[in-house]
Amino acid sequence: GGAVAGGYNPNATEVWQEALRIPPVKVYEKGKMRKDVWDLIFANIRYSIVREDLTAQMGSCTLAERHMIDLVNKYGLDVFEAHKEYLYRSTEKMMQAEIKTIPGGVYTGESTVYYDGRNLGSTYKIRVRITVGEGDITFDFSDTDGQTNGFVNGTFTSSASAVILTFLQMVNPDIPHNDGMSRPIKLIIPEGIILNASYPAATTFGNHLCPATADAIIRALAPVIPERVTAGWNNLFCGLV
Template identity: 60%
Template sequence: MLEQTEYIPVLAFAIQPACQYIVEYFGDDIHPGDVILHNDVFTGGNQNADVAVFKPIFHEDVLVAWAVCKGHQADIGGAVAGGYNPEAREVWQEALRITPVKIYEKGTFRKDVWDLIFANIRYDIVAEDIKAQIGGCVVGERGIKALLQRYRLDTFRDHIQYLFEATEKMVRSEISGIPEGTYHGESIVFYDGIHEGSTMKINLDVTVKGGEITFDFTGSSPQTEGFVNAPYAATASAVFLTFLMLINPDIPHNDGILQPIKIINPEGSFLNARFPAATTFGNSITGPISDAIFKAMSQALPRRVTAGWNRFLGFTLTGHDPRKNRPYVDILFLALKGGSGGTWMADGYDHIGLINCAGGILAQDYEMFEVHDPHFLIKHEYLADSAGAGRWRGGLGVETEFVIQGEKVTGIAFGDGIEKEARAFGIFGGRPGSANRIELRYPDGTVRVAKSKEIIRDIPKGSIFYEIAGGGGGYGDPLERPLERVLEDVRNGVVSIGSAREDYGIVMDPETLEVDEIATQRLRGEANE
């Protein structure tokens, strides 16, 4: 890996295993003008909905590099639209598996292969997105060829090798600054989508020694019957992106960063599931993996870790749009983006979203949310008291409410964080963030509370969708938060007077918002006893 764009790290760090497999798979049968499509999780992919385009780059008939563009698609076949099937028990119920296949061969478009693939995908927009990815690879190829034309191959290779070696030295230097030892962390994933009350444990030992760091997941729960499993590439991506949050952010992202990082992830666990397991939820396990890493590394790097991030609760709506007389699918990014954890000297980010995207996914524009799909937005706003209290509080979550105006609608819940124990954890005395929740309020007045993983069919037109995306965990004792910061939050409506009293030990007049200093001193004194 020479370079990657700053967008969705869980996708970018899963490119190398697939590219290595493609090189081995085709051997000498790779030529200028080839374009290869791939998504298969059992040959190096991280999620079947994340489809990658690979284009070899040649210079004077020598293969010198690859341009790769990967993206999450609106649909990739399988039993349900949108790519997430909580009822899946095997990979074929999830998606079309695309093992490496050439859609261009020596510059010639393979219409038969293209038509076969897209005959199995519900939405025309996916083909257009793949075309855009091909275009991205062409642009990348053009840039590398321009460098080679200017500097020649030997100079190009020398500089790449220097960049890799320099980056590796920087990462090893960062690791050498961590006290040597073995640090333990655990986290729990709740409900596999099939067995009520099921839990999956992440067991992690992080060992720092000799300028290298090893993440050992031995002892984690075995793979599940449901779709709450991860392929190796998804777990590895989660490790890389989380560890990079703890070191110098100016270090380049290339192959050099990977060399001092070792991963032990036994096959057959739910973090490295064997074929033909369902694995679509694998990217989402990044959150619990990050939790375990932060808990382990808090013992060695207390001022670099964050408290827990909100574990996102996703929801997909599919159905018929009567305005346009066409099918539609919408993964509700507007609703699912919760808060990140607080850290030393900084509150968490509000409404940042899932950690595997590290803020890279944006909520839809309100107008486009309504124009593109049959929704009528009622509310989308920060949720008071959703952030975990702390010396540095967590980021705020949001609540979202809209009317479903589609017909023949199916909803698919895929996520975590509705259980009390799955809230974003607080650290060093900080409090947890709020839990997630999804309600479907039907026109007849009944309310259905969604499970974290289920398919809800036949949602009536006119139903109201309501979601709480919880806040991040707090860092440090809330009683140590400066009074003026709490007052600012109260005035801004993100911390209630009740939370100011119960969590931060500050007594305020509900009318004037003035602090009762005597009562505050007494309350804080009692809390410290």
Template identity: 30%
Template sequence: MGAVLRLSALSPNIKDRLDFSCAIFDARGRLCAQAAHIPVHLGSMAYAMADLVSGREWAAGDLLVVNDPYLGGTHLPDVTVVAPVFREKDLMGFAVTRAHHANIGAHSPGSMPVSTHLEQEGLVIAPTLLKREGRWQIPLCRRLAGLPEEQGNSQPPMENLRFGDFAAQASACEAGARRLSELALVLPDLEQAFDALNTYGEKRARARIAALPDGEYRFEDVMDDDGQGQQDIVIALSLRIEGDSAFLDFTGTADQVAGNINCPLSVAAAAAYYCFRCLMDDDVPACDGLFRPIGLYAPEGCLLNARRPSAVAAGNVETSSRVVDVVLGALAQAAPDAIPAASQGTMNNVAMGAAGEQGWDYYETMAGGAGAHAGGAGLSAVHTHMTNTLNTPIESLESHYPLRVLEYRIRHGSGGAGVFCGGDGLVRELEFLAEAQVTLLTDRRRSAPWGLAGGKNGAVGENRHNGRLLPSKTGFAARVGDRLLVASPGGGGYYDTKRK
């Protein structure tokens, strides 16, 4: 599925950066298999898919599309396409893709605005059929392409760049559905096999959690700001390990804010699931059973369980990264040798472009430093934790967009000091060859990635426009010849250098 999506997508965001994920679910919406794609996509799908697919009359050839964060999505650019899988007339499961679309119709290019309301962030797609029994729903196709619905014809606008990526997702889902349908024909006990897989996954997860000492472990960290004036926004966790189960209580977390770092509970769940998955051996299957021993609560209306229509564009990318830091910080008290220091703690979101007939949309997340650990130094210049994408290669970036890359290097010395040093971040400087509207959604510009066991903190990041220091979340108009520099944070160090 991932290969089909990558090779048929049109945008660099999907075909070069690989900002997409693919997974298989059973007929009840329980995760059965996933590709090694993006944790925030996959964990949130695992959390929300059962509610999304239940209570619907599915038919062969249907394709469902949705991006509503409050109905199983994450943020609006991440669009989910779901294909049901049948064996004759029996529903066997679902093939699912989720991909990040750089243009989902937001008020600013790149569809990652400094927003205060969900509607400012682009087109909100409630669960809707993109195909009904194999037939494209042309008005919706044209709407997704940003075209007038009433001028449609009998064919979807395949030549349209925006719709081309939706068509690629559809193809990937249909490829997965065909393969799973073929498997169902030769394996009459496929449903029992799914059940057995999840039972085994649960057994392995419970065994790993049972190896942790019982107790209650508390940790808290902060988001720098919400882009609307509120700073040092607390995420608090009380983690209880009891036997072979874990419960995460985020009571004490700040209320939802005016800016767009809020997130639905599914995103917080994805971050928590990811942290526990990292504790397990590589051969443990990524399935619904892994998450059954893990309970989670966040008060309704708080930063991690926001109410509609709170803005959420940065919650999926920035707040999820901080939830990982908080969960790992608590787990480090229970399993100190198994948990690394904090990694960069941000995805360094850069979005830009221009409107009009010759308009363009560019979006990228930037790598940074990984936290050091008991076994060695952190990696430098890597995407960490909740993102698992690549960079846009310089050749692709410069051929698709009116930009020139002036500098792209490792930010030496940005990793935290220690017996094992944190990984270093990156420096990337762009020159604008055309006017553009730019949005930055970043974090760890005030609060540094923390070290462990006496290791020092990593360096905070920086954003600069023509040398002038910028806030962590901001938008501005760039003119021809302007320069944008983003320096990503380093990871935290491990062990005090004076440790004997």
């Protein structure tokens, strides 16, 4: 949906110009599809493949629900919850052990975003301050430049994903991806910066700030763990140099 196919509207200055906004609603209720909601959604989407994609996602959730119910019925809720927390805690310890292999200290990195989609020659700095403690790590982007007036802005969720994804490439790949993995990781991404724009800013192109976010982190940690970092990610028109 939105003014242009794919949702990437370079002329957008606010969220309403990017796509249809749907708050959380039930597509299925008590096992039955709500056709009114379904029709409302797809009356605003150009491509039928999106319908197929969403159907597949709902199918996978339904299958996962069945398996989880089977586990609870077989072992009981208390046993299920105890084992779940044990898995989370074990994963947390694995991540803490990885963090302890990084020399403790404070490290800074910076990357540049070129062009905000509206103003030729515009540049924005992404700055990160990484504090490595005894089994914990903090990524602080407080000194990053403010949000743009175009669609090259991130949200907290897209920026947090970029941080976690980048850091996971520097640690043991066998660490399970669950809640315990992120417990030793603290993120400070203040509202109002280009990585966490204030509502109702346009944010469609925010996911393409991930390479620049990764580059700032890589530059910060390269001096202390050079064998674990990679070169910068793909460069786009709002990318990094």
